Amino acid sequence: MNIILAEATEVVDRQLTLTDHRAEHIVKVLRAAIGDRLRVGVINGLRGYGSISALQKKYPFSVSLALELSEPPAELPPLDLILALPRPIMLKRVLSQVTALGVGTIHLINAKRVEKSFWEAGLLQPQEYRLHLQHGLEQAVDTRLPEVRLHPKFKPFIEDFCPSLVGDYRYLLLADPAGEHRLVDAVADKSGRILLAVGPEGGWVEYEVQKFREQGFLCCSIGERILKVDTAIIALHASITALRECGNRGNHR
């Protein structure tokens, strides 16, 4: 935890009192003492610092913090994600990793090669997946929770929902190792929002690619090497971020 996150309802008169795993973390991992200042933030709210005003170092752990919160959350990340629902164990890691990298909205969708059972995972309950989003925020010192939306049927997603969505984006990218565009050619500069679609293990089927194309998505590749979905998502996110920065620098050279 690089920042202690709290719900807005937990803050009373600029005071925050913790008695759960966060208190334990402050005592046992951070080994903090009265008077220490820690990074604190309110989920979907301000960031700042908390000074420890009281501390119970033995079980049951308890920590009280006097808060000074004045920094706004990090800016809305320019990238939103459409992701063919991965296996739950991979989804946990992906949710916290993309949240750490920065993402606005994550659309989890169905695809031919998504196993049906994945849609029954307990992880798809908001109180479950939110934990993994929070881990990503705690890692990256951010307070802005990504929005997660579930689309368990492909056709209604692509035919009915997508047309109302795509207008918000300057770049519509479909990741596909066989894609005819190189990512470097598809992402030219720093302005405008990006919607990136990443397929399941085994890839999109041709019908799905065709449907995305009809919505205006460009099929992009970052190289010949076939990557697992969890590796590919991070690599694509980082590549897009780097290419936008590079394109922008080019304008000033």
Added chain:
Amino acid sequence: MNIILAEATEVVDRQLTLTDHRAEHIVKVLRAAIGDRLRVGVINGLRGYGSISALQKKYPFSVSLALELSEPPAELPPLDLILALPRPIMLKRVLSQVTALGVGTIHLINAKRVEKSFWEAGLLQPQEYRLHLQHGLEQAVDTRLPEVRLHPKFKPFIEDFCPSLVGDYRYLLLADPAGEHRLVDAVADKSGRILLAVGPEGGWVEYEVQKFREQGFLCCSIGERILKVDTAIIALHASITALRECGNRGNHR
């Protein structure tokens, strides 16, 4: 497995007979039949195809393949890695992920914030870590195994070994969220090899940063957000690859 990998010693008269987990994978996951052609490669050798000439579909599984191997391995990746030894469970994933992305040599080194117990992990035995490198090759359809070198003491590594190493590289990069260079400014174009150093969870200590600086490393950041080591390595690898491609395109614009 996107390619079936074999040791050179397993190939006899252009025939390969498998009776282990690879045979089981071909039968149960690929559901292959006699006459099917599969991607096959020899570790550190040629890639090509194997046609199934015999198949035992029930336990004990057995598959015989007639090989046509003529493609050279993928080119030596332009990036080598210095990595502060991560926790074994993370190292497993990192080894297969960076192998899938492409890496020449991986130097695993000690650092102040590396837990001593990590050096006792069974995973550091060659026959153990090689499995995870192979998973990366099987994923990325490559046959070139990265080299792994262990350096359990920091000072001899940086003072005695590093000076003989750095001459091979055009770019010496130390990843550090507080680094004074943006990666986009440090990696200008596509030529020359890169040596990238990534620290432990919690980061390098100032002494270590200083020692790397003395060897000519530039301290580079890919942004404000603090990432876990496994996320950071993939993001850095992908960013460097994208920036080199971008720089190279820029020359032709």
